[in-house]
Amino acid sequence: MTIESSASPLIFGGAQSPRAALPVLPPLALYIHIPWCVRKCPYCDFNSHTASPVLPEQEYVDALLADLDQDLHAVYGRELSSIFFGGGTPSLFSAEALGRLLKGVEQRIAFASDIEITLEANPGTFEQEKFRAYRALGINRLSIGIQSFQEEKLKVLGRIHNGDEAVRAAGMARQAGFDNFNLDLMHGLPDQTLDDALSDLRQAIALKPTHLSWYQLTLEPNTVFWNQPPTLPEDDALWDIQEAGQALLAEHGYAQYEVSAYAQPGRPARHNLNYWSFGDFIGIGAGAHGKLSHPDGRIVRTWKTRLPKDYLNPAKSFKAGEKALTNEELPFEFLMNALRLTEGVEARLYPERTGMPLESLAEGRREAEQSGLLQVEPSRLAATMRGQLFLNDLLQTFLT
Incomplete structure (x- = not known):
């Protein structure tokens, strides 16, 4: 959507800023967080909670739509380019509940004709039986959490499926009409050898997903693995x-387009590409985060009430907080996403999506190029191969 405005430049810290109104708002996506899992995995630091025998589907869908209503002011006539159901395990919800939710969303915000709608799912048989019903709702992409095909590794990771179920899940997704699906796979698992890791990867490739998220297990604070760390492979083995x-x-034929994302030609995840290119997204659900641009130049990050019981409490607000990004924060905020992409982004996106002139990056670009971390490419912002390996060092050059 194009916006015309004569708003004055914003003022920060007592000095006039060159940042101005945004002439074009970024594409808009929707993230929907469903926070329940059958069981919390020991490595997981996401906002997920063990499900009770009966989920409050009706109440939660009502809350999600009421939450969305409060963010509609930031749509500005844009269509939704993508929707992502994340968790937790969104496929614990019935097709009936998700259908009511999608219908309610579309009544509030128009869907693009080629909208991508992704649902995270696990390989358990109970969830696979729902795949065909999900596809009938218009959900056109699955992201299936495999992590490993090896029994001993799945047991250590606390997964509730086995290797055979993981293999069957991909076949059932295809039979249900999903011609676009992702498999999540980890490496660097406890006591994992090179042969173990490549065996998992070969099995995943044999299932012919259109997309693979292949990422290294890391120990995160506030997890069981952080407090009781398993033995992980040495750095040389990880390399x-x-x-x-x-x-x-x-x-x-799986091209790497982001740090841990690989896709067949034409099949990168559009929802995630929107994140990494500093697009906008509304976040609804317990603990969901959002990033919303406004025509006057404000770019606001939002976050919602984290605990499901509080999110469902009518006496409490859905929104836990929000923060308008300052000029000093914008270069890092933009680049920490864009430089994850192996090809980076067109340089013109920086002024278009931040309201800041490209020249505001000049000093950091020179330093990063001289350090061999950023490509010398005037029309693009892209890390070198070395910069991709040392992304934190690259980003440090843009901190003010």
Whole structure:
């Protein structure tokens, strides 16, 4: 959507800023958080909670739509380019509940004709039986949490499915009409060898997903693994796994387009591309985060009440907080997303989506280029291969 405005430049810290109104608002996406899981995994630091025998589907869908109503002021006539159901395990919800939710969303915000709607799912048989019903709702992409196909690794990770169920899940997704699906797979697992990691990857490739999220297990605070750390492979072994795995994926036509994302031609996740190119997204649901641009130049990050019981409490607000990004924060905020992409982004997106002139990055660009971390490419902002390996060092050059 194009916006015309004569708003004055914003003022921060007592000095006039060159940041101005946004002439074009970014694409708009919707993230819907469903926070319940059958069981919390020991490595997981997401906002997920063990489900009770009966989920409050009706109440939660009502809350989600009421939450969305409060963010409609930031739509500004845009269509939704993508929807992502994340969790938790969204596929614990019935097709009936998700259908009512999608209908309510579309009544409030128009869907793009080619909208991508992704649902995270697990390989358990109970969830697979719902795949066909989900597809009938217009959900056109699945993201299936495999993590490993090996029994001993799944047990250590606390997963509730087995390797056979993981294999069957991909087949059932295809039979249900999903010609676009992602498999989530981890490497660097406890006591994992190079052969173990490549065996998992070969099995995943054999299932012919259109997209693979292949990422290293890390120990995060506030998890069981953080407090009781398992034995993970040494750095040299991790490097060998990374190199061999990337070569194997490339050999089979999966191009790396982000730090841990690989896709067949034309099949990158559009929802995530929107995140990484500093697009806008409304976040609804317990603990959901959003990022919303306004025609006057304000860019606001929002976050919602975290605990499901509080989110469902009518006496409490859905929104837990919000923060308008300052000029000093914008370069880092934009680049920490854009530089995750292996090809980066067109340089013109920086002024279009921040309201800041490209020249405001000049000093950091020079330093990063001289350090061999940023490509010398005037029309693009893209990390070198070295910059992708040392992304934190690259981002540090843009901190003011």
